[in-house]
Amino acid sequence: MSDMQPTAPSFWNDTGKTGLTSWIFSTDHKRIGLLYFYTTISFFLVGVVLGLLLRIELMAPGRTIMGAQTYNALFTVHGVVMIFLFIIPGIPGAFGNMVMPIQVGARDVSFPRLNLLSWWLYIIGAVIILVSLFSGGGAPDTGWTFYVPFSSRTGTNVSLAVFGVFIVGFSSILTGVNFVTTIHRLRAEGMTWSRIPLFTWSLYATAWVQILATPILAITLVLVMAERVLGTGLFDPTRGGDPVMYQHLFWIYSHPAVYIMILPAMGIVSDIIPVFSRKPIFGYKMIAFSSLAIAAAGSLVWGHHMFTSGMSDTAVVVFSFLTFIVAIPSAIKVFNWISTLYKGSISLEAPMLFALSFILLFSIGGLSGLILGAAATDVHVHDTHFVVGHFHYVMFGGTGFAIFAAMHYWLPKFYGRRYKEKPAIVAWALMFTGFNILYFTMQVLGMKGMPRRYYDYLPEFGPLNLVATIGSWILAAGLILMLVNLFRGLFRGEPFDGNPWGGATLEWSVATPPPTENFEGEPVVTHGPYDFSGVKK
Amino acid sequence: MDQHQPHIVSNTKLIGIWLALLVLTALTVAITRVELGGYKVVGALTVACAKAGLVIAVFMHMKYEGVLLRWLLFLTLVTLAIFIGFTFFDVLYR
Amino acid sequence: MSGHEHRDDYGAKLGMWLFLFTELLLFGGLFLLYAVYLKRYPHEFASGGKQLNWVLGSINTVILLTSSLAAAMAVTSIQRGEARRTVALLGGTILCAGGFMVIKYVEWSAKFGHGIYPGSEHLKAGPPGESVFFSLYFLSTGIHGLHVVIGAILLGWIALKVRGGELNAGNNILLENGALYWHLVDLIWIFIFPLYYLIL
Numbered sequence: 001m002s003d004m005q006p007t008a009p010s011f012w013n014d015t016g017k018t019g020l021t022s023w024i025f026s027t028d029h030k031r032i033g034l035l036y037f038y039t040t041i042s043f044f045l046v047g048v049v050l051g052l053l054l055r056i057e058l059m060a061p062g063r064t065i066m067g068a069q070t071y072n073a074l075f076t077v078h079g080v081v082m083i084f085l086f087i088i089p090g091i092p093g094a095f096g097n098m099v100m101p102i103q104v105g106a107r108d109v110s111f112p113r114l115n116l117l118s119w120w121l122y123i124i125g126a127v128i129i130l131v132s133l134f135s136g137g138g139a140p141d142t143g144w145t146f147y148v149p150f151s152s153r154t155g156t157n158v159s160l161a162v163f164g165v166f167i168v169g170f171s172s173i174l175t176g177v178n179f180v181t182t183i184h185r186l187r188a189e190g191m192t193w194s195r196i197p198l199f200t201w202s203l204y205a206t207a208w209v210q211i212l213a214t215p216i217l218a219i220t221l222v223l224v225m226a227e228r229v230l231g232t233g234l235f236d237p238t239r240g241g242d243p244v245m246y247q248h249l250f251w252i253y254s255h256p257a258v259y260i261m262i263l264p265a266m267g268i269v270s271d272i273i274p275v276f277s278r279k280p281i282f283g284y285k286m287i288a289f290s291s292l293a294i295a296a297a298g299s300l301v302w303g304h305h306m307f308t309s310g311m312s313d314t315a316v317v318v319f320s321f322l323t324f325i326v327a328i329p330s331a332i333k334v335f336n337w338i339s340t341l342y343k344g345s346i347s348l349e350a351p352m353l354f355a356l357s358f359i360l361l362f363s364i365g366g367l368s369g370l371i372l373g374a375a376a377t378d379v380h381v382h383d384t385h386f387v388v389g390h391f392h393y394v395m396f397g398g399t400g401f402a403i404f405a406a407m408h409y410w411l412p413k414f415y416g417r418r419y420k421e422k423p424a425i426v427a428w429a430l431m432f433t434g435f436n437i438l439y440f441t442m443q444v445l446g447m448k449g450m451p452r453r454y455y456d457y458l459p460e461f462g463p464l465n466l467v468a469t470i471g472s473w474i475l476a477a478g479l480i481l482m483l484v485n486l487f488r489g490l491f492r493g494e495p496f497d498g499n500p501w502g503g504a505t506l507e508w509s510v511a512t513p514p515p516t517e518n519f520e521g522e523p524v525v526t527h528g529p530y531d532f533s534g535v536k537k
Numbered sequence: 538m539d540q541h542q543p544h545i546v547s548n549t550k551l552i553g554i555w556l557a558l559l560v561l562t563a564l565t566v567a568i569t570r571v572e573l574g575g576y577k578v579v580g581a582l583t584v585a586c587a588k589a590g591l592v593i594a595v596f597m598h599m600k601y602e603g604v605l606l607r608w609l610l611f612l613t614l615v616t617l618a619i620f621i622g623f624t625f626f627d628v629l630y631r
Numbered sequence: 632m633s634g635h636e637h638r639d640d641y642g643a644k645l646g647m648w649l650f651l652f653t654e655l656l657l658f659g660g661l662f663l664l665y666a667v668y669l670k671r672y673p674h675e676f677a678s679g680g681k682q683l684n685w686v687l688g689s690i691n692t693v694i695l696l697t698s699s700l701a702a703a704m705a706v707t708s709i710q711r712g713e714a715r716r717t718v719a720l721l722g723g724t725i726l727c728a729g730g731f732m733v734i735k736y737v738e739w740s741a742k743f744g745h746g747i748y749p750g751s752e753h754l755k756a757g758p759p760g761e762s763v764f765f766s767l768y769f770l771s772t773g774i775h776g777l778h779v780v781i782g783a784i785l786l787g788w789i790a791l792k793v794r795g796g797e798l799n800a801g802n803n804i805l806l807e808n809g810a811l812y813w814h815l816v817d818l819i820w821i822f823i824f825p826l827y828y829l830i831l
């Protein structure tokens with residue numbers, strides 16, 4: 001890939017090392033970030049293909065292209081790939097690595113070699129997961145949640161898949177440790193806590209969740225393996241175990257994990273909105289603080305996934321109540337973004353369009369989340385396609401679109417070339433339309449009672465399912481157009497220099513593409529991250 | 538909080554702490570050999586916490602570190618306590 | 632590559648502590664299960680605990696505390712520039728680790744000999760809570776034992792570096808961090824010991 005790069009010295013070539021091994025063994029945060037980017041986006045595409053297959057199966061009632069067992073395996077793999085291989089490592093691993101050290105004025109992260117190890121663990125875990133699909137009893141069919149008792153009994157290759165996820169978990173922990181240390185220790189002179197860009201703030205909060213929640217996932221997965229391999233019986237009711245305890249442990253991690261997914265996405269949006277409104281962000285302190293508040297409050301609410309599990313009524317009431325508290329800091333952010341837009345001089349370029357659709361789609365997802373967070377209404381829609389629609393709105397409409405925004409916003413900086421604006425906007429329009437046709441319809445179907453995780457359904461759900469599937473094709477078409485346009489631009493597009501969007505954070509002050517050491521000399525920060533006075537486009 | 542002067546803890550102090558830890562170990566064994574019912578759990582855990590406190594403070598030099606690490610440790614312990622405590626909203630009332 | 636070598640000992644220590652937090656939470660998951668099942672099966676836990684050998688447990692506690700002392704003294708002596716003594720103290724720690732594992736082995740094999748191991752027929756036939764107790768016991772002490780082994784290897788590697796002069800009075804953060812890891816192993820045991828061997 002490197003031969004198509006601009007010839008000006010940059011991290012692509014200034015060390016004289018350009019071969020493959022100079023990448024996969026590099027400790028440069030920018031290179032590791034790009035490695036993460038290409039690997040996570042590849043798994044995203046794998047997941048998308050699986051998702052499209054699921055939708056084709058659901059196009060019409062009865063068997064369309066696959067039977068029940070294949071469907072079970074496919075939605076499990078789709079979920080595992082999307083969650084553990086795409087969206088959790090996605091932003092911190094890719095854009096966090098590329099951008100955060102520059103944003104705080106550092107040459108690299110605190111532990112560059114651990115950073116490389118983190119990517120390798122991710123790859124090793126991913127390979128193990130892939131191997132598990134084609135070995136032993138075949139691809140797991142438990143759903144990405146690996147619920148016992150089924151996961152401890154099914155003959156499919158759950159043990160190996162779970163082991164792969166366990167390894168990926170370590171990779172996530174290492175990223176978290178690295179980022180917290182970097183943000184504490186390597187800030188440049190003048191980079192006070194109140195001058196840290198909001199993307200970095202969000203990564204800081206995320207890193208804490210990675211550190212404090214991921215170990216619980218690790219031990220939970222070890223317990224599943226022990227259950228299957230050693231027969232420990234800790235979750236087996238006939239031996240005194242309690243399957244509901246598995247759900248507690250799993251969600252103690254996995255609810256905070258949704259904040260690993262969404263917080264950095266919010267950070268991206270908080271960085272993009274002011275740049276394209278030419279206005280300082282409204283309520284900087286509240287946005288930074290609300291990231292921490294979301295991370296903290298998010299650790300208290302895992303029980304809302306368990307309202308129908310047979311958990312005690314007291315716990316249902318407590319967790320339902322606490323869930324509503326998380327809505328407050330989330331809403332603070334939404335209001336602050338909107339207030340930033342107010343009277344701004346808004347330019348609707350591709351990153352901004354994706355960022356704005358994040359706000360809308362995330363809000364739809366978040367509000368439908370309140371229906372699920374209220375125990376009384378959740379009972380009716382639990383395990384229906386309403387839930388599937390809800391989490392796609394948050395994870396895909398939210399985090400996914402934020403990643404697309406970041407790709408259009410930051411990648412040109414690291415390549416020194418631009419993509420074409422028009423096709424990017426057409427792609428955005430297609431994706432936005434397809435997305436809503438697909439997932440809004442799924443939410444309606446769920447309201448009507450269509451359960452999730454079945455390859456078949458009652459005939460009366462037929463028409464709406466067809467609509468949803470057509471939506472998935474529109475979405476896919478937009479996605480292809482977006483990727484073709486973007487990568488063509490990055491590799492062959494018009495070279496540029498400097499600061500195309502007029503950003504005021506430090507990454508826009510370094511050369512394009514950045515040199516390996518990022519800065520010439522030690523940067524000294526004298527203004528806030530959204531102070532656009534004196535910034536030229 | 539920022540710069541960190543290596544603090545050298547004297548061997549006498551370390552050995553003193555070790556002796557205290559041994560005494561506390563003997564104490565836990567002793568109190569759990571008598572019939573105290575539920576208080577056994579409380580007693581043994583209290584002693585364990587005291588021992589852990591000594592190890593963290595002196596062996597692990599927490600006493601000589603800045604406030605940052607202390608706060609972060611506190612945060613971690615609170616998080617763990619919440620994870621265990623909130624599970625009991627289910628376990629106690631089922 | 633980077634021409635400016637810039638060492639940040641405090642950062643390294645911060646990173647180590649963050650890693651230790653993850654270890655605390657990892658074991659935390661097991662302690663969570665312990666608490667829940669203790670609440671549910673107090674009698675079975677009591678009778679299970681009585682089957683463990685508290686004398687061996689106490690000896691192992693003393694061994695680990697002593698190993699921790701040696702590790703802490705190793706840090707003190709490297710700061711004072713006493714390399715040989717540092718190596719000797721680390722050797723002491725590793726020796727203790729070996730003793731600990733031998734006793735663990737004796738305990739486990741005695742249990743296996745009585746047909747007590749995860750998924751054994753004996754446990755399946757017994758009361759449900761007892762099977763839960765022993766499964767938790769084997770998992771907790773097993774994962775802890777794994778940490779003991781890893782810690783011993785880590786300290787051995789560090790001792791080699793001290794002997795080679797790579798670590799010294801001016802540059803010893805690796806040793807400090809290795810000792811921190813070792814103390815964590817000790818900390819976990821400080822809780823495992825009363826919870827499984829004593830309380831009941």
Ligand code: HEM
Pocket residue numbers: 047048051052054055075076078079080082083086087142143144145388392395396400451452453454455472475476
């Ligand atoms: C074109 C894109 C996508 C399509 C067409 C799609 C389609 C689907 C469908 C139809 C299901 C439900 C299967 C069922 O319950 O019967 C599903 C489940 C799921 N999807 Fe997607 N999806 C897409 C993208 C994504 C993305 C981007 C993410 C996450 C970032 C994601 C995460 C999940 C998860 C976690 C599940 C649940 C799996 C389970 O039940 O265990 N999907 N998807």
Ligand SMILES: [Cu+2]
Pocket residue numbers: 254255258301302304305
């Ligand atoms: Cu949740």
